[in-house]
Amino acid sequence: MAKRPNILKLATKISLESMTYMGITYDDPEYKILEPIIDDDMCAIMMHVRLETNRTVEEVAKRARKSVEFTQEQLDKLCKTGAVRYRYVDGKRCYFYPIWVPGIMEGILANREQCDKYPVLGESFEAYTRRRPEMLAPMLDSGKTGMFFMRVMPVMSAIENDSHAASYDEVRTLIENATAISVGPCSCRRARRLMGEGCGHLEEDMCMYLNDNARCFSEQGYHRLVTKEEAYEILQRAEDNGLVHEINQTPGFEDTNAICNCCGCSCFALRIAELFRTPRAIRSNYIARVDKEKCVACGQCVENCQTNALKLGQKRCATDPHISDTYDTDASVPFELQPRVPHEPLRRHAQRHRPLQGRVPGAYPGSGLHQARVHRPLHRGAGAHQERKPVPGRLRPHLQQAL
Secondary structure (H helix, E strand, O other): OOOOHHHHHHHHHHHHHHOOOOOOOOOOHHHHHHOOOOOHHHHHHHOOOOEOOOEOHHHHHHHHOOOHHHHHHHHHHHHHHOOOEEEEEOOEEEEEEOOHHHHHHHHHHOOHHHHHHOOHHHHHHHHHHHHHHHHHHHHHOOOOOOOOOEEEEOOHHHHOOOOOOOHHHOHHHHHHHOOOEEEEOOHHHHHHHHOOOOOOOOOOOOEEEEHHHHHHHHHHOOOEEOOHHHHHHHHHHHHHOOOEEEEEOOOOOOOOOEEEEEOOOOOHHHHHHHHOOOHHHHOOOOOOOOOOOOOOOOOHHHHHOOOOOEEEOOOOEEEOOOOOOOOOOHHHOOHHHOOOOOOOOOOOOOOOOOOOOOOOOOOOOOOOOOOOOEEEEOOOOOOOEEEEOOOHHHOOHHHHHHO
16 A cells, blocks of 8 residues: 555644654554545645634635635545544534544544444554553653543442532533533444454443534434433443443543543553553542441452452452553563663672683584684793683583583
């Protein structure tokens, strides 16, 4: 397949604006997810759309120096792919695109027809969430809160009787304040299924979009609008299947406009916390604790926890944040992923490297080693030297075996 520099330029533009640029090549997921679904005309127009910036079709056409009719045609095609979205501002449709994840890639995976046609879309989504967060891992778990992409929400049944719970953390509050609600397929589980690694958890009607995103995706036909009562039923079904509620929350980029129902086996956001040991990346304002007096070690919490943060002890359940699906123990973590410990300086009398002078083997039949002649001064007189041949008995054991 021919390489397309214009798509590479577009992927670079998006990454620079999203502040995730690490250098984009033709083998990177940002390029691979755009290349099969965006033609040259669409690319030329998308180059004049900007991250989270509202631009009408007239503004985009003026920047691209194209006619309004041509620009509208290409924007409609871009919205159909899920790479570009729109919202209504003062009655006018304004076009923009979000960050890669959560954002563009989930939108692309919402289109089932193009996903079935190009399985590389699912592979690119998985590769991005596995490779790109590596550079952010130190920031994801720094400070009191860390930098986070998604936030875990408590199940509604767990906070119904909590009079001190913040209303912002209740899924019910997000639903009640939404002007529009839509549901569609889970992008993560669809990507894993396309890769042949489906986990079997619910895929359809598990991603919930709110407000402008709900209207945009429902108009494209990838989501369906639902009432608030239907939304509560979907959330309850997710809870019954042991799934975790998460909301998108990337500081500085976008407001909360989606509710995901995630599992630890396919959800890429939950996987970031385990793969890079950064639990604050998906932090919640609520922390689950074990009541020692009431715990009977039934193991239900261990079975339902999607991040394996719990283990069943001898008498009661206990938390151990160092054990995850990725590695059983700290000792099994590969060396290159272990925390770096600065080397101690060499002691004053530490042994230096010893030269091999006088220990180089000579030529022996079948050894494949060339004759080595070593000269040593014997100090028998000024400038006196004597030639010595190496003795096999004085060779080191591993050299003797080689001979």
